[in-house]
Every structure is written in structure tokens, then in C-alpha cells.
Amino acid sequence: MSSGIVIAIIVVVVLIVLAVGLWMAARRRHLRERFGPEYERAVEAGDSRTAAERDLRDREQRHDDLDLKPLPSTARQQYAQEWNSVQEHFVDRPQEAVGEADQLVTRLMKERGYPTEGYEQQVKDLSVEHGRTLEHYRAAHAVNARAGGQQTTTEELRGAMVHYRALFDDLLTNGDRPGQQHA
Helix, strand or coil: CCHHHHHHHHHHHHHHHHHHHHHHHHHHHHHHHHHCHHHHHHHHHCCCHHHHHHHHHHHHHHHHHCCCCCCCHHHHHHHHHHHHHHHHHHHHCHHHHHHHHHHHHHHHHHHHCCCCCCHHHHHHHHHHHHCCCHHHHHHHHHHHHHHCCCCCCHHHHHHHHHHHHHHHHHHHCCCCCCCCCCC
16 A cells, blocks of 8 residues: 555544544533533443443433423412412421422422422433432432431421422423523
């Protein structure tokens, strides 16, 4: 082979490697932007970055197949009133109020079109659009799980309400970011 052909082959291989590298970097950037803090959490919890990114892409695909819908303003107002009622219950019955907050968040998720068949799946489904408030949901869920056995303080229960509120607000506003319009 002539040196010109060898150089051409090397250039083509280098270009292919460069294109694949750029494509992978763009895909990684997309996942980081889409999932926010959940991206790093998945990478840390996974066997490898590749496996974690595959899981996140699977979550995206499942999420895309869901029939998610924005809430009409009347439903948003009704949920907001229910939340206010739950908060009022906290004063006299903090444990029960945290349970009510969990149920209200779950009902809101269901009305938006999220499956509610189990906590772990809920977390995965929510992670696609609500990754920035998902850690709040995890913290609230952990306190709620302990609350039934009287293993929580009033301050922990108050914190759970604050955490539930973060996800509740995100779901209530359809996950809108500043500047987006409601349907």
C-alpha cells in the first residue's frame, strides 16, 4: 500500500473515533441536563457510567411512552386547597398529616398520568422530569416509612412535609420551569 492510502485510512479512523466521542459527549450532556442531580446519583449507584446511562435512557423511553398530561387550572386549585388542609392537620396530627401528604402526592402523580405501582418505579418515572426535586421525595418517603412505628420526631415530620411540598409544587405546576406556560 502506498503511504497516501495509509494516511487516508488513518485520517478516516481518527475522524470516526472523533465523531463517536463527540456523539457520546453530547448524549452524556443531554442526560445530565435532563436528569439533573439524578444523573450523578445514578452513576454513583450503578456498576459503571455506561450502565447508569443505559438505565437513564431506559427511564426516558418508559417516560416517553407514558400518557402524561398537564393539570387544568381548576384541578391545580383543588390540589392546592387540599395541600393547605393537610398542612393545617399537621398542627394537631403530624404523623397523620405526613401520611396524607404522601397520599396526596401519589394521587397527584396518578392524575398527571404517572403509574403508581410502587415507590421504586415512581422514583424512576419521576426522575425524568422531576430529577431536581426527587431527593426531596426520597427524604419525605423515608420519614413517612419510619413514622408508622413512632420512630420520628416532630422536627423530622415537619421536614418531611417540606420535602413533600417541593415535589408537590413541581408536579402541580406540571414540572414547568420559570418562563414556561401552563396548559
